[in-house]
Amino acid sequence: MERWRIVRAFTLGPLLEAAVPKPGNVSRLRDFDDLTLYHFLFADTAVTGVYYEAVKTAELLRKGILEPREAGLGELIKRAVQASREAQDANPNFGIIALSLPLVMGMTIGRNMLDARKKARLLIEESTVRDTMELYRAIRIANPKGIPSGVKYDVYSDDSFRELFQDGVNLARLAEMSCERELIFCEWLKEYELSYSTFGRLYELIKELPLEDAVVRAFVELLATNIDTLIARKAGLEEAKLVRENAEKVLAGELGVEEFDSFMRERGDLRNPGSLADVMAVSLSLLVLRGLRIELRNGRVWGVIGRP
Secondary structure, eight states: OOHHHHHHHHHHHHHHHHHSOOTTSOOSSOOBTTBOHHHHHHHHHHTHHHHHHHHHHHHHHHTTSSOGGGSOHHHHHHHHHHHHHHHOSSOSSHHHHHHHHHHHHHHHHSSSHHHHHHHHHHHHHTOOHHHHHHHHHHHHHHOOTTOOOSSTTOTTOTHHHHHHHHHTOOHHHHHHHHTTTOHHHHHHHTTSHHHHHHHHHHHHHTTTSOHHHHHHHHHHHHHHHSOOHHHHHHHOHHHHHHHHHHHHHHHTTSSOHHHHHHHHTTTTTTTOOOHHHHHHHHHHHHHHHTTEEEEEETTEEEEEESOO
């Protein structure tokens, strides 16, 4: 698959995710006090150079010049996070980077979009302890909200690097231990199951609805069927369950999308869905890779797959 086609898809997908007015998220219509649409614009475009290098590295993997354990996935994630932070002063895309980079490389190594899932999982499985250490350094740079302290392999404890080395914790082992606390790690382990199913749902919805309506519908469905692990870490599991229950009410016609959005913003950014927004960003990247373009119909933007 062409280098820039992959890079463009995984750049445009997160930009679309940030722009669409989804309940509880930053969008082209709403900001938070400490996070705006501009943060996403600068952060998501700052990583394109690292994504391009990831594609070139993956080409060496495909040719057998490098082994999967030499992919340097952790280093690439750290460098992308550094580039993002140099462009702006918040953390709009750590999760997107961590989800996207293995898949970017998988797209290059694999035969097609489906095979890319397996290749991404292979890179996670064959990663090294150094990859985990570099991921920890990336997390320290991004400084996401809700990261627990005082736990085994504490991200912010220097002792954790020695413990990771002693126990041989690569990215796959880290994901197994952390899946319950962070949805991204579950996606790594399950070959991007939720991202691909959401991509499939978007593919269906854009045939029936304008692009923004299709994305909002798919996002509410995500919220109604999954716990957003960022909300759980920031506000507690019961709050995350309450968000899921209200999303179910939207689907049942018992609550309007605007009412749901107001509920999501009642407590500042505590109910801001992060993990599921990251999944949506990757799903939109897959849709772009599949051939998404736009058409204006009666003043509304529609998503279309294929050439005009």
